[in-house]
Amino acid sequence: MPLGPYPPELLTTAQMARADRLTIESGVAGMALMEKAAAAIAAAATAFLVKTAGRRVLVLCGPGNNGGDGYVAARILRSQRFKVRVAALTPPDTLHGDARLAATSWDGRVEDAATCDFKGVDLVIDALFGTGLARDLDGPTAELILRLNAWREETKQKIIAIDIPSGVDGTSGAIRGVAVQADSTVTFFRLKCGHLLLPGRLRCGTISCAHIGIRSNVLEKIQPQTFVNEPAAWRDALRLPSVEGHKYARGHAVVISGGASHTGAARLSALAALRGGAGLVTLATPQEAFAVNAPALTAVMLRVADGPAGLSALLEDKRKNVVALGPGLGVGEASCALVETALAPSPERRAVVLDADALTSFALAPDRLREAIRAAPGPVVLTPHGGEFARLFHGQRWERTISGAPISKLERTRDAARDIGAIVIFKGPDTVVAAPDGRASILAEASPWLATAGSGDVLTGIVAGLLAQGMEPFAAASCAVWMHAAAADDFGAGLIADDIIDRLPAAWRRLVSIQP
Numbered sequence: 001m002p003l004g005p006y007p008p009e010l011l012t013t014a015q016m017a018r019a020d021r022l023t024i025e026s027g028v029a030g031m032a033l034m035e036k037a038a039a040a041i042a043a044a045a046t047a048f049l050v051k052t053a054g055r056r057v058l059v060l061c062g063p064g065n066n067g068g069d070g071y072v073a074a075r076i077l078r079s080q081r082f083k084v085r086v087a088a089l090t091p092p093d094t095l096h097g098d099a100r101l102a103a104t105s106w107d108g109r110v111e112d113a114a115t116c117d118f119k120g121v122d123l124v125i126d127a128l129f130g131t132g133l134a135r136d137l138d139g140p141t142a143e144l145i146l147r148l149n150a151w152r153e154e155t156k157q158k159i160i161a162i163d164i165p166s167g168v169d170g171t172s173g174a175i176r177g178v179a180v181q182a183d184s185t186v187t188f189f190r191l192k193c194g195h196l197l198l199p200g201r202l203r204c205g206t207i208s209c210a211h212i213g214i215r216s217n218v219l220e221k222i223q224p225q226t227f228v229n230e231p232a233a234w235r236d237a238l239r240l241p242s243v244e245g246h247k248y249a250r251g252h253a254v255v256i257s258g259g260a261s262h263t264g265a266a267r268l269s270a271l272a273a274l275r276g277g278a279g280l281v282t283l284a285t286p287q288e289a290f291a292v293n294a295p296a297l298t299a300v301m302l303r304v305a306d307g308p309a310g311l312s313a314l315l316e317d318k319r320k321n322v323v324a325l326g327p328g329l330g331v332g333e334a335s336c337a338l339v340e341t342a343l344a345p346s347p348e349r350r351a352v353v354l355d356a357d358a359l360t361s362f363a364l365a366p367d368r369l370r371e372a373i374r375a376a377p378g379p380v381v382l383t384p385h386g387g388e389f390a391r392l393f394h395g396q397r398w399e400r401t402i403s404g405a406p407i408s409k410l411e412r413t414r415d416a417a418r419d420i421g422a423i424v425i426f427k428g429p430d431t432v433v434a435a436p437d438g439r440a441s442i443l444a445e446a447s448p449w450l451a452t453a454g455s456g457d458v459l460t461g462i463v464a465g466l467l468a469q470g471m472e473p474f475a476a477a478s479c480a481v482w483m484h485a486a487a488a489d490d491f492g493a494g495l496i497a498d499d500i501i502d503r504l505p506a507a508w509r510r511l512v513s514i515q516p
């Protein structure tokens with residue numbers, strides 16, 4: 001994962017504005033923050049220009065403080081003898097506050113951005129809009145951005161975005177009409193959710209985070225609930241085998257197999273649960289699939305359990321502390337009944353992981369699943385991909401609020417977790433994990449090679465393996481998503497689901513080497 005590491009908290013644009021305000025109220029001048037932000041941008045631009053022997057920079061400035069950063073960066077770069085042009089959306093004398101001060105510190109010419117050309121330019125700095133973007137871009141501004149992107153495409157020259165590529169919504173990652181395609185983005189203090197959520201993430205290029213004098217203690221007031229899914233967020237919740245430990249201390253996960261012609265998916269989950277660290281894993285198979293499963297297993301144990309009665313009997317062993325089901329299970333009433341058995345009240349705090357067919361089976365009766373989850377004796381983790389999410393959470397499909405603001409994958413996952421009362425892992429290139437209490441994590445990057453048959457079954461198994469060890473459920477879900485991606489990352493091209501399982505020990509070694 002080449003992106004990161006980043007500071008753990010992710011902010012909305014409103015939270016970032018509050019961090020700025022709190023800092024300014026504490027006595028730091030807004031202009032001092034802007035100078036530092038601009039210095040970070042200028043340093044990134046200089047590094048790029050030196051490397052490519054480029055000299056000519058065009059800074060595109062907008063009407064707010066993002067534009068202010070641009071004017072100051074232009075001044076710094078010119079003092080370093082680069083050839084700098086500035087083009088603005090609005091004349092500098094129409095600006096207010098710090099942005100106006102910043103614009104007056106630039107004593108060069110200011111061109112009209114609507115008509116400016118990119119001839120001979122080695123690097124463009126995008127200072128049009130940052131966290132203050134409030135609605136969709138249109139008209140001459142949208143045309144400018146389209147022209148800029150076309151120039152980049154045609155000339156292969158580079159664009160550095162200040163804070164966030166203009167047009168990307170910092171909170172949701174949505175594109176508001178059009179957006180700049182940057183090669184790198186320098187943001188300040190903390191990343192915003194929109195840096196990691198698609199499609200915003202794809203517009204950012206490489207992302208770096210500069211310190212500009214905002215102190216971390218402002219976060220005590222802001223209380224962010226969203227985190228970058230990196231070990232820093234959950235490493236201290238990880239359970240490692242102890243010297244005096246035995247396999248039962250690491251938990252016993254049960255994975256339920258589908259019928260004779262659909263057994264592979266559950267076997268992937270079962271093996272991944274074992275590699276995920278469960279002390280023991282039992283594959284519960286219908287009698288009809290016993291002969292198919294038996295020769296295909298070694299370290300994973302096999303027991304016959306037919307239907308809800310068979311599963312109940314198996315779960316009488318109180319040491320079986322996790323049940324995972326869904327992969328290859330089949331859609332229908334039989335699967336609903338198995339899920340309800342797994343979630344049935346019991347004196348033990350048994351955890352349940354539901355994936356694939358276990359979710360789709362409730363598409364027409366989400367209330368029934370909600371009720372079963374409410375009665376469950378332990379934590380429940382759901383691992384839907386986009387299709388399963390849409391089927392289960394019909395009411396969550398709206399992409400915008402009534403006022404037109406985009407509703408992000410993050411908010412939809414959070415709402416779903418709250419609504420169903422379970423931890424939800426909404427899979428995809430920007431996997432979001434959310435807990436019913438509002439905590440959420442976003443994975444910064446994952447190999448697209450993970451989009452391969454059985455890959456989700458492996459994730460289900462890893463979640464089960466970590467829960468079996470007693471890891472706190474939100475941490476376990478986030479950690480599983482990270483390990484799954486880390487295993488794929490080490491492998492690279494050509495990955496299939498079995499390879500993810502084989503690479504889990506390497507992901508474990510990476511984790512163990514990080515001190516909590």
Ligand SMILES: NC(=O)C1=CN([C@@H]2O[C@H](COP(=O)(O)OP(=O)(O)OC[C@H]3O[C@@H](n4cnc5c(N)ncnc54)[C@H](OP(=O)(O)O)[C@@H]3O)[C@@H](O)[C@H]2O)[C@@H](O)CC1
Pocket residue numbers: 017020021030033034035037062063064065066067068069098128129130131132133134135136137138141162163164188212
């Ligand atoms: N002290 C600080 O706070 C620090 C802030 N810093 C920097 O400031 C940036 C945030 O600055 P910001 O809040 O001024 O917002 P910004 O992104 O420049 O845009 C607002 C302007 O755009 C306008 N506008 C919005 N949407 C529009 C649309 N669709 N189409 C057209 N116009 C639109 C909006 O107009 P209005 O909505 O008021 O009509 C307003 O004029 C932040 O990203 C960082 O770079 C750093 O220097 C560190 C210290």
Ligand SMILES: Nc1ncnc2c1ncn2[C@@H]1O[C@H](COP(=O)(O)OP(=O)(O)O)[C@@H](O)[C@H]1O
Pocket residue numbers: 356385427428429430431446447448449450451452453454455456457458459484
């Ligand atoms: N483009 C992508 N980039 C990174 N990861 C992806 C991408 N597409 C899917 N994934 C990941 O691959 C896995 C696929 O899971 P799923 O769709 O359930 O597959 P299956 O049902 O075949 O097991 C998920 O963990 C998901 O987050």
Ligand SMILES: [K+]
Pocket residue numbers: 066126127128129130161162163164165166
């Ligand atoms: K910008």
